[in-house]
Amino acid sequence: MIEQDRAGAAFLVLVVAVAIAAPVLNQFVPASSPFHLSTYSLTLIGKYMCYAMLALAVDLIWGYAGILSLGHAAFFALGGYAMGMYLMRQIGPRGVYGDPILPDFMVFLNWQKLPWFWVGFNHFWFALIVIAAVPAALALVFGWFAFRSRVTGVYFSIMTQALSYALMLAFFRNDMGFGGNNGFTDFKDILGFDLHADRTRVVLVVVTAAALAASYLACRAIVASRAGRLFRAIRDAESRARFLGYRVESYKLWVFVFSASLAGIAGALYVPQVGIINPSEFAPINSIEAVIWVAVGGRGTLFGAAMGAVLVNYAKTYFTGALPELWLYALGALFVLVTLFLPRGLVGLGARRRRAVHGAAAPVIWALGSHVGVSLGSKLK
Amino acid sequence: MLGTKLQVTWLLLAVILCPARALAQPPLSDVGDVRLVLGELREASFVEKERIVERLSARGDPSIRPVLSALLEDRLFVRESDHLIFIVKSADDSLTSLELIDPVSLAGAGSASRDDLTKIGTNNQLRKRLRALVARFDLSGPDAAVRLAAVEEILRSLDAESLALLRARSTVEPDAGVREQIEIGLGLAALDSGDSRARLDAIAALTRTLRPQVRNRLAGLLERTADGGFAESDERVRQAAAQAVHAIDRWRTFYGVVETLFFGLSVGSVLVLVAVGLAITFGVMGVINMAHGELMMLGAYTTYVMQLAMPNHIAAAIVLAIPAAFLVAGMTGVILERTIIRFLYGRPLETLLATFGVSLVLQQLVRSVFSANNRSVETPAWMSGTLQINGALSITVNRLCIILFSLIVFAILLFVLKRTRLGLDIRAVSQNRAMAQAMGIRTGWVDAMTFGLGSGIAGIAGVALSQFTNVGPNLGQSYIIDSFMVVVFGGVGNLWGTLVGGLSMGVVDQLLEPYAGAVLAKIFVLVALIVFIQRWPRGLFPQTGRAAETQA
Numbered sequence: 001m002i003e004q005d006r007a008g009a010a011f012l013v014l015v016v017a018v019a020i021a022a023p024v025l026n027q028f029v030p031a032s033s034p035f036h037l038s039t040y041s042l043t044l045i046g047k048y049m050c051y052a053m054l055a056l057a058v059d060l061i062w063g064y065a066g067i068l069s070l071g072h073a074a075f076f077a078l079g080g081y082a083m084g085m086y087l088m089r090q091i092g093p094r095g096v097y098g099d100p101i102l103p104d105f106m107v108f109l110n111w112q113k114l115p116w117f118w119v120g121f122n123h124f125w126f127a128l129i130v131i132a133a134v135p136a137a138l139a140l141v142f143g144w145f146a147f148r149s150r151v152t153g154v155y156f157s158i159m160t161q162a163l164s165y166a167l168m169l170a171f172f173r174n175d176m177g178f179g180g181n182n183g184f185t186d187f188k189d190i191l192g193f194d195l196h197a198d199r200t201r202v203v204l205v206v207v208t209a210a211a212l213a214a215s216y217l218a219c220r221a222i223v224a225s226r227a228g229r230l231f232r233a234i235r236d237a238e239s240r241a242r243f244l245g246y247r248v249e250s251y252k253l254w255v256f257v258f259s260a261s262l263a264g265i266a267g268a269l270y271v272p273q274v275g276i277i278n279p280s281e282f283a284p285i286n287s288i289e290a291v292i293w294v295a296v297g298g299r300g301t302l303f304g305a306a307m308g309a310v311l312v313n314y315a316k317t318y319f320t321g322a323l324p325e326l327w328l329y330a331l332g333a334l335f336v337l338v339t340l341f342l343p344r345g346l347v348g349l350g351a352r353r354r355r356a357v358h359g360a361a362a363p364v365i366w367a368l369g370s371h372v373g374v375s376l377g378s379k380l381k
Numbered sequence: 382m383l384g385t386k387l388q389v390t391w392l393l394l395a396v397i398l399c400p401a402r403a404l405a406q407p408p409l410s411d412v413g414d415v416r417l418v419l420g421e422l423r424e425a426s427f428v429e430k431e432r433i434v435e436r437l438s439a440r441g442d443p444s445i446r447p448v449l450s451a452l453l454e455d456r457l458f459v460r461e462s463d464h465l466i467f468i469v470k471s472a473d474d475s476l477t478s479l480e481l482i483d484p485v486s487l488a489g490a491g492s493a494s495r496d497d498l499t500k501i502g503t504n505n506q507l508r509k510r511l512r513a514l515v516a517r518f519d520l521s522g523p524d525a526a527v528r529l530a531a532v533e534e535i536l537r538s539l540d541a542e543s544l545a546l547l548r549a550r551s552t553v554e555p556d557a558g559v560r561e562q563i564e565i566g567l568g569l570a571a572l573d574s575g576d577s578r579a580r581l582d583a584i585a586a587l588t589r590t591l592r593p594q595v596r597n598r599l600a601g602l603l604e605r606t607a608d609g610g611f612a613e614s615d616e617r618v619r620q621a622a623a624q625a626v627h628a629i630d631r632w633r634t635f636y637g638v639v640e641t642l643f644f645g646l647s648v649g650s651v652l653v654l655v656a657v658g659l660a661i662t663f664g665v666m667g668v669i670n671m672a673h674g675e676l677m678m679l680g681a682y683t684t685y686v687m688q689l690a691m692p693n694h695i696a697a698a699i700v701l702a703i704p705a706a707f708l709v710a711g712m713t714g715v716i717l718e719r720t721i722i723r724f725l726y727g728r729p730l731e732t733l734l735a736t737f738g739v740s741l742v743l744q745q746l747v748r749s750v751f752s753a754n755n756r757s758v759e760t761p762a763w764m765s766g767t768l769q770i771n772g773a774l775s776i777t778v779n780r781l782c783i784i785l786f787s788l789i790v791f792a793i794l795l796f797v798l799k800r801t802r803l804g805l806d807i808r809a810v811s812q813n814r815a816m817a818q819a820m821g822i823r824t825g826w827v828d829a830m831t832f833g834l835g836s837g838i839a840g841i842a843g844v845a846l847s848q849f850t851n852v853g854p855n856l857g858q859s860y861i862i863d864s865f866m867v868v869v870f871g872g873v874g875n876l877w878g879t880l881v882g883g884l885s886m887g888v889v890d891q892l893l894e895p896y897a898g899a900v901l902a903k904i905f906v907l908v909a910l911i912v913f914i915q916r917w918p919r920g921l922f923p924q925t926g927r928a929a930e931t932q933a
Binding site: 062068142145146148149150151153154155157158159161162163165166169170172173284285288291292295325328329331332333334335336338339340343 | 724730733740741744745748862865869901904910918
């Protein structure tokens with residue numbers, strides 16, 4: 001735990017450093033200087049931090065509570081869509097068709113008035129509520145059904161994947177009222193500030209960094225609490241936790257809902273920075289990619305998950321730019337190699353080396369985990 | 382009689398006007414006659430042309446049919462240099478030189494430059510008449526399909542003469558389908574008769590048919606005309622018509638449901654086919670194989686490669702592709718099991734992630750080898766087309782094939798699992814690995830074979846999929862979620878559950894589609910399944926007893 005705290009503190013310092021350095025390097029260093037941070041890179045950093053938040057959300061439930069959700073991209077996208085709706089309303093009469101109320105795609109579809117679920121999105125505070133509330137509500141309903149009837153393990157994973165797939169199909173439909181295939185784009189401004197201005201971008205990155213730090217602290221607080229210990233107990237031996245008298249379902253539901261709204265917030269921060277949201281964000285592969293970030297970084301360590309997200313996405317940006325053919329090979333190989341050889345991710349690699357040096361006892365979680373793994377394994381066979 | 386006189390007059394005229402040519406022809410023979418009459422087409426107006434073709438076909442000599450159809454297809458030309466009429470082989474306007482056919486002997490007659498030829502034009506009315514005339518000749522043709530088309534053509538413009546023709550034909554017609562069509566035509570014509578007795582008989586006869594045209598005609602009898610009276614004056618006839626319409630509607634609704642069920646079963650058998658391999662790897666072995674869809678994709682690409690290798694034997698290529706795809710996908714599966722999956726037994730979530738990685742690699746591999754574009758796989762001729770069961774129900778052959786195919790694959794798989802040594806080993810290992818090992822079963826080998834079997838079946842499913850979806854790198858992704866749904870819905874570890882689950886999902890999907898549209902129906906099925914799993918987490922046919930415990 002102390003090790004984790006030290007790494008967690010380092011992580012927080014890193015986030016704060018980025019939040020300070022990135023704006024300074026972008027705004028106050030002249031473009032000619034080699035230390036200048038281009039707005040493109042600044043936006044990339046913001047994007048990575050959103051992914052890191054999503055990774056935190058996934059790690060909280062998968063790494064600590066043992067719930068593998070393959071639908072977290074759906075929560076991320078729902079948050080993004082809520083933000084997108086606010087941004088669409090902000091365009092106002094500046095759209096191609098110049099309608100003061102209706103977004104362009106509605107005019108294009110010959111809609112006469114705003115659908116009921118768009119009402120209120122002209123207020124930022126309303127969008128803020130929806131960003132967290134809609135993913136949370138979906139997670140609440142879905143999780144309530146799932147956990148109550150003890151849908152666990154891979155079944156839960158496949159169900160969440162199907163949910164995300166169904167949402168993707170639904171959002172692809174034009175008459176859903178979310179822009180169909182094209183989604184939302186061509187945003188103009190947020191809270192009156194021009195989205196294309198560098199200054200707005202800088203502020204967005206700082207806000208994202210703050211949100212990332214806050215979510216890290218919140219997740220940290222959860223896993224360090226009594227409930228956090230129970231999550232680990234559920235992960236390692238769900239039936240035992242239940243027989244000890246804990247309401248396993250409520251704990252799982254609670255953490256699932258929290259994680260979903262965290263993913264929603266990450267999505268909401270993501271959309272104004274990348275400038276587009278469309279139904280492909282719901283694609284099952286996005287959810288699975290988020291899981292692999294966590295696996296690469298280190299399942300069950302919050303900072304590892306966040307760093308995994310940044311590392312994998314940095315690699316993705318690099319590969320898709322330099323060797324686009326190779327990216328899927330690399331990603332696929334990453335999936336296989338990490339699961340086969342790095343069950344605890346890069347963090348586990350570091351921890352193992354230290355263990356070898358100090359000759360110290362393996363962390364309890366690791367021992368417990370492998371014990372359960374072995375007993376489960378023999379049971380399955 | 383008048384016709385003959387006219388012909389003679391024309392002949393005389395021709396002899397006077399063009400003595401050299403008239404002498405070259407056999408005098409007054411039928412053949413010469415036809416040639417001469419044909420010659421008139423050159424300068425005739427459309428109305429005259431119509432009279433000419435009537436006269437030509439009035440003798441009922443079937444040798445005139447090619448001329449009529451050539452005229453209908455814009456292939457009848459006059460050679461300007463000698464004013465002779467020829468059929469050309471192809472009406473392609475881009476050709477500069479056209480191959481000629483003599484209209485009487487139908488023998489080749491050399492070729493002529495396009496500039497020397499003038500097309501004999503037609504108009505709508507003439508073409509309509511020509512079609513009716515051609516149909517009369519076709520009515521006694523050897524091919525039942527041609528006769529059926531001819532009857533339908535004649536029914537489009539009925540007159541006393543064609544009625545008599547149809548009546549005569551119905552007594553000698555050997556094909557039941559054609560006879561039915563003739564009877565419908567005669568019945569429809571009888572509805573116009575002045576005798577209400579005849580009309581009643583006609584309605585009684587028509588009740589048995591389910592064609593929309595008959596139903597609409599009968600319903601038309603019940604409508605009121607502009608002056609307030611009924612289209613049909615006789616009360617009894619109206620009553621009979623109303624009953625007939627009712628009966629026809631009932632049957633059509635019934636066959637509509639039958640058709641939807643059939644569609645649903647065919648969609649469902651695709652689901653069964655894609656899921657049954659997964660029922661082995663996931664259901665029996667408990668391995669979450671996210672690369673299952675990509676194994677299907679490999680099967681589909683195997684079909685594509687087989688067709689490339691044998692471009693002239695499409696059907697044979699497809700048949701050979703079945704074992705080839707089984708081997709390709711099966712070998713890939715065995716390699717996958719030996720190199721990755723066996724290290725992850727008992728860690729289902731890790732297996733899921735690793736096999737997902739494999740699926741990405743396979744997709745990219747296919748993209749690198751075959752490009753990201755979809756490849757077209759041809760369908761053999763015997764698999765396209767429809768079977769017309771009756772007026773209201775037709776079945777497409779490819780849907781029928783997919784149902785049969787998936788049932789056969791299912792039966793073979795069931796046989797392998799229940800009746801062979803390998804199947805016995807598979808069941809033993811899945812039920813109690815340690816005990817099976819103690820009994821001397823090489824569990825590692827059985828694992829590899831089981832996974833290979835499931836993967837090979839996925840490859841076979843890919844062959845079937847190649848026949849009706851795009852063969853591209855994303856083929857697998859679009860089926861993987863469906864496959865898992867079917868297995869989970871049917872009950873993990875139960876092959877029969879997969880069959881019933883897949884078929885019923887297909888039927889529900891098709892029942893919903895007319896009301897909700899394809900995408901909403903799919904979403905609804907997914908949501909319904911999610912709810913179903915909440916209530917019955919172990920699927921339709923849960924495993925009971927000790928096997929259930931080990932699958933948890």
